[in-house]
Amino acid sequence: MTRIVFLGPPGAGKGTHAARLAESRGLQHISTGDMLRAAVEQGTRLGQEAKSFMDQGNLVPDDLIIDMLFETMSDAGWILDGFPRTLPQAEALDRRLRARGQGLDKVLLFDVPEDELVARLTSRLTCRSCGAIYNKRSRPPKEEGVCDRCGGVVSTRPDDRPEAVAERLRVYAELTAPLVGYYQASGTLKRVAADGSIPEIRAEIEALLEPES
Numbered sequence: 001m002t003r004i005v006f007l008g009p010p011g012a013g014k015g016t017h018a019a020r021l022a023e024s025r026g027l028q029h030i031s032t033g034d035m036l037r038a039a040v041e042q043g044t045r046l047g048q049e050a051k052s053f054m055d056q057g058n059l060v061p062d063d064l065i066i067d068m069l070f071e072t073m074s075d076a077g078w079i080l081d082g083f084p085r086t087l088p089q090a091e092a093l094d095r096r097l098r099a100r101g102q103g104l105d106k107v108l109l110f111d112v113p114e115d116e117l118v119a120r121l122t123s124r125l126t127c128r129s130c131g132a133i134y135n136k137r138s139r140p141p142k143e144e145g146v147c148d149r150c151g152g153v154v155s156t157r158p159d160d161r162p163e164a165v166a167e168r169l170r171v172y173a174e175l176t177a178p179l180v181g182y183y184q185a186s187g188t189l190k191r192v193a194a195d196g197s198i199p200e201i202r203a204e205i206e207a208l209l210e211p212e213s
């Protein structure tokens with residue numbers, strides 16, 4: 001079974017590439033950000049608790065995220081996109097996998113310079129229904145404001161406003177970047193130079209997932 005983690009700062013392309021790879025390989029695409037946005041849209045208790053953390057660019061508390069994720073996660077193949085984001089989350093994932101006699105195959109770290117991340121996030125558009133990702137300049141939906149995939153409303157996420165973007169990058173550096181060392185130590189980490197075009201990055205990901213790499 002294939003179990004992959006996509007690690008990297010917001011705006012690095014994890015969501016775009018996780019969706020494509022999951023589709024081509026028949027894997028479950030698990031995006032904790034998409035799950036939380038769906039909970040916010042539906043107005044569930046979790047959504048109400050998570051919303052203010054998300055809008056300000058902060059992380060949602062570990063226990064809420066871990067419970068939400070483990071309820072959904074199958075024992076089959078998956079790509080985790082946006083989880084883990086803290087050391088306690090990574091440790092909880094390891095414990096869960098170990099208890100099932102499973103492990104992670106690869107952790108792909110998406111490397112993008114910070115000025116490029118800011119440019120991408122502040123021009124990003126997201127479908128509020130299915131989470132499909134567009135870009136105002138380079139990849140707009142065919143019809144303005146309408147998702148090509150599901151017909152839902154495409155708009156700027158509240159946390160892609162410049163103030164929230166700055167906070168998300170700060171939170172990444174403080175709480176998530178230490179996971180690079182954690183996964184390097186376990187020998188599963190591979191770096192993706194993720195500042196090229198979508199087809200280039202896709203090819204790089206495919207090459208890194210070859211068994212011998």
Ligand code: AMP
Nearest residue numbers: 032033053054058059060065082083085
């Ligand atoms: P994303 O779509 O991955 O950028 O996530 C959007 C927001 O959801 C983040 O800025 C956090 O507020 C929250 N979030 C998503 N995944 C996690 C996680 N693993 N831990 C804590 N908060 C998360």
